[in-house]
Amino acid sequence: MFHAQNLYSVCRETIYKRLFNTEKCLPVNTFVKISLAGYNCFTANISMNNKSEIGMRGEELACQYLIKEGYRILLRNYRQKWGEIDIIAKDPGGVLVFVEVKAMRQSNPAIAALSPEENLTSAKLKKLQKTAQMFAGKHFDLVDEQSGWRIDLVAICLSANNWTVRHYKNI
Numbered sequence: 730m731f732h733a734q735n736l737y738s739v740c741r742e743t744i745y746k747r748l749f750n751t752e753k754c755l756p757v758n759t760f761v762k763i764s765l766a767g768y769n770c771f772t773a774n775i776s777m778n779n780k781s782e783i784g785m786r787g788e789e790l791a792c793q794y795l796i797k798e799g800y801r802i803l804l805r806n807y808r809q810k811w812g813e814i815d816i817i818a819k820d821p822g823g824v825l826v827f828v829e830v831k832a833m834r835q836s837n838p839a840i841a842a843l844s845p846e847e848n849l850t851s852a853k854l855k856k857l858q859k860t861a862q863m864f865a866g867k868h869f870d871l872v873d874e875q876s877g878w879r880i881d882l883v884a885i886c887l888s889a890n891n892w893t894v895r896h897y898k899n900i
Contacts, residue, residue, distance in 0.1 A: 787832020787845075787885040788815055794883065794894045795828065803871070809863065812856035816883075817864065825871050825878040827861040829853075832885040845884040846895070854900070
């Protein structure tokens, strides 16, 4: 039997690849229903009950924020065996930017003092740097000789009806 969560994940990836170009993100708090290969696939309001759902929602919001700020999204969820980059984009000035997204649900007063930024460990940053260097080396045509490339952190704080973004450039 095919588990519903697995179906949701497979369909969600297919929806992104087939229906949305990399310039657009799936709108938050909307319903999309599409039939793919006989399966009814949908995305619904994310309940934010587990870490992966919070991460997905955070990445969607970060993508929307970056586009609003004039960034051009090139790639999402770039994975290699040594690391992963959440978003690869070009900033308004043409600089290649590797974006790490950290999202945290802020509904519990006990953890409200914690920030998403605190979840970026030195080990994660080293993996991110290595992955960014390897990507830039393979895709040198995307790197401007004058400005090079940089790594940014986008921290998202989620609550029931609101979200806030903090963008740290060149971390």
